[in-house]
Amino acid sequence: MADQEPRKQEDAPGSELxxxxxxxxxxxxxxxxxxxxxxxxxxxxxxxxxxDRWLGTSPWLLLGLSLVxxxxxxxxxxxxxxxxxxxx
Amino acid sequence: xRKAMVLFACLxxxxxxxxxxxxxxxxxxxxKDAEGEDVAGYIxxxxxxxxxxxxxxxxxxxxxxxxxxxxxIPLSEGACTPVADPHGGGHGEVYxxxxxxxxxxxxxxxxxxxxxxxxxxxxxxxxxxNRDKTKLVPRGAGANLFEMLVLFVRDxxxxxxxxxxxxxxxxxxxxxxxxxxxxxxxxGLFPWMATATGNIAVTCGLALxxxxxxxxxxxxxxxxxxxxxxxxxxxxxxLWPIMIPVEFLGLFTKPFALTIRLFANMLAGHIVIFFLxxxxxxxxxxxxxxxxxxxxxxxxxLELFVAFVQAYVFTMLSALFIGMSVAMGHHHDEHHxxxxxxxxxxxHHVG
Numbered sequence: 001m002a003d004q005e006p007r008k009q010e011d012a013p014g015s016e017l018x019x020x021x022x023x024x025x026x027x028x029x030x031x032x033x034x035x036x037x038x039x040x041x042x043x044x045x046x047x048x049x050x051x052d053r054w055l056g057t058s059p060w061l062l063l064g065l066s067l068v069x070x071x072x073x074x075x076x077x078x079x080x081x082x083x084x085x086x087x088x
Numbered sequence: 089x090r091k092a093m094v095l096f097a098c099l100x101x102x103x104x105x106x107x108x109x110x111x112x113x114x115x116x117x118x119x120k121d122a123e124g125e126d127v128a129g130y131i132x133x134x135x136x137x138x139x140x141x142x143x144x145x146x147x148x149x150x151x152x153x154x155x156x157x158x159x160x161i162p163l164s165e166g167a168c169t170p171v172a173d174p175h176g177g178g179h180g181e182v183y184x185x186x187x188x189x190x191x192x193x194x195x196x197x198x199x200x201x202x203x204x205x206x207x208x209x210x211x212x213x214x215x216x217x218n219r220d221k222t223k224l225v226p227r228g229a230g231a232n233l234f235e236m237l238v239l240f241v242r243d244x245x246x247x248x249x250x251x252x253x254x255x256x257x258x259x260x261x262x263x264x265x266x267x268x269x270x271x272x273x274x275x276g277l278f279p280w281m282a283t284a285t286g287n288i289a290v291t292c293g294l295a296l297x298x299x300x301x302x303x304x305x306x307x308x309x310x311x312x313x314x315x316x317x318x319x320x321x322x323x324x325x326x327l328w329p330i331m332i333p334v335e336f337l338g339l340f341t342k343p344f345a346l347t348i349r350l351f352a353n354m355l356a357g358h359i360v361i362f363f364l365x366x367x368x369x370x371x372x373x374x375x376x377x378x379x380x381x382x383x384x385x386x387x388x389x390l391e392l393f394v395a396f397v398q399a400y401v402f403t404m405l406s407a408l409f410i411g412m413s414v415a416m417g418h419h420h421d422e423h424h425x426x427x428x429x430x431x432x433x434x435x436h437h438v439g
Contacts, residue, residue, distance in 0.1 A: 016255075017411075018248035024408055025415050032338065036321060039334035047333070072330040076321055083322070 029084055036076035044069015127366035135358050137198045137287050143280060156200065161191040201284040205271040213267070241266050241403060249407035254309075254414045258407065261301050265294065266403040273354060273395035277388070285398070286355040288347065295343035295350075298406040302413045303339070309417020318416065342409050346402060353398050357391040 017025075048065030052058040143152040160183060162168040167189035170181040184190045216230040226235055241263050246255040269285060276283025284290045307315045321331040364384040368376045 016247055016252040018244075020404075021249040021408055021411055025412055028412050028416070035338045035341065036331075036334060039338055040330065043330060043333045043337060069330060069334075072323075072327055073334070075327065076323055076331060076334070079323055080321075 029080070033077050033080035033084065036080060037073045040069045040071075040073020040076060041066065042069070044072075127363070127370050131359060131362040131366060134362065135283070135286055135355060137196045137282075137289075139194055139196055141197050141200060156195045156197070159193040159195065161193060162189065163191055164189040197282050198284040198287045198290060201275055201282050202272065202290065204281075205268060205275050205284065208275070209267050209271045237266070238263060245400075245404050245407045249404065250411040250414060254305075254411075255407075258301065258305070258410050261297075262403050262407055265297065265406060266399050269294065269350070269402055270395065270399035273399060274392075276354070276358065277391060277395065283354050283358060285350055286358060288351045291351040291354075292347045294402070295346040298346060298402075298409065299340070299343040301406070302342070302409045305410045306413035306417055309414045311417075314417060342405075346405060350398055350402055353394060357387065357394055361387050361391070 044066040045062065047069070048062035051065065052061045055061065139156055139158060141154040141156060143154060144150075145152065160168040168183060170183050173182045183192060186192070212230070213234065216226075216228070216234045226232055242256070242259050245266075246259045246262055249255070250258055272284045272290070275281045276286065285294075303315075306318075310318065319332055319335045320328055321335045323331050361384045364380045364387065367380045368374065
């Protein structure tokens with residue numbers, strides 16, 4: 001009985017949710033996975049550009065960090081997708 | 089019948105325009121560009137924020153300018169000395185921006201509109217919520233309208249997007265955002281008023297409020313540890329220097345969308361109305377008014393609808409983001425309480 005208590009609580013709010021909220025919650029892990037892919041490149045390029053401007057090493061940090069950012073973004077994306085696949 | 093009238097108006101306007109003597113065209117063309125720029129300049133001046141409030145006297149060319157107080161705080165010594173306006177063509181002075189160390193906290197037209205909206209909101213809520221407590225049912229159109237809107241925000245937005253248990257906790261914030269935005273939107277539709285939500289700084293401030301509430305909801309639901317763990321993106325520690333900025337930047341994508349959506353919607357409607365009316369002056373033909381005034385009136389009615397829709401959309405998305413943040417925290421708890429045996433993958437991705 002005590003075991004079933006949390007499960008009941010978990011079901012109750014879910015049934016209240018509207019269609020949009022349910023779909024958005026289901027889509028959230030995928031959206032965040034895609035952001036890892038895009039955001040990696042964004043952070044790499046922007047970070048490289050501004051570090052270059054600051055340190056005056058143009059264009060080496062921009063080139064290096066954008067490659068690193070794209071790589072990490074890809075890794076994060078694949079990592080998240082692999083975990084989402086395992087979940088099913 | 090209505091269609092026939094609009095068609096007639098269009099044809100009539102076209103005919104009058106076409107009958108313009110050819111000789112005058114050459115003369116008109118020269119000043120038309122200047123006139124066009126003038127209209128655009130007038131519109132931009134009208135929708136932009138400014139340091140003075142212009143009271144336009146109806147049926148005359150008189151403007152009564154009311155200068156609002158300018159409050160400049162120099163962050164470094166002498167940072168707020170005025171410099172020559174780079175766009176003013178040699179005349180006119182402007183104050184340096186925040187980048188140059190001058191913090192501008194002046195009271196502007198939009199600030200006044202925000203205060204006015206807040207005052208009207210407080211006043212109307214106080215009047216219509218103060219009903220006979222011995223009777224259960226509110227009487228009067230105002231009280232019923234407000235009750236309907238409040239219940240709508242609670243039942244349709246908060247509970248449907250956040251959940252039955254956590255939803256009511258965020259209703260006060262959602263109601264404040266909804267009514268404040270609604271009042272600012274509606275205020276801009278009255279003569280002599282301005283739309284504060286057509287200013288990106290205002291919508292950015294509102295979106296930041298939602299951002300902080302969303303993060304607080306996430307921390308509340310997951311605990312500070314769970315929240316920080318989510319920021320690492322679930323990758324190996326040596327990738328954190330890249331992954332944490334990525335996830336941190338990702339937090340701002342949602343409020344950014346809120347900012348732009350409200351700002352662009354409110355600004356665009358006003359610009360469309362002004363340009364429809366400005367056509368009369370750009371084409372230098374009073375007959376254009378037969379078309380552009382009814383069209384502008386139609387857009388105005390659409391604006392009235394948009395004022396409600398945008399307040400709804402902002403509140404709905406705020407509730408949705410808060411709900412997603414709360415849900416993420418709860419999944420994280422589940423992972424810790426439920427054990428890792430059956431649920432490892434699921435809990436890990438949200439954690």
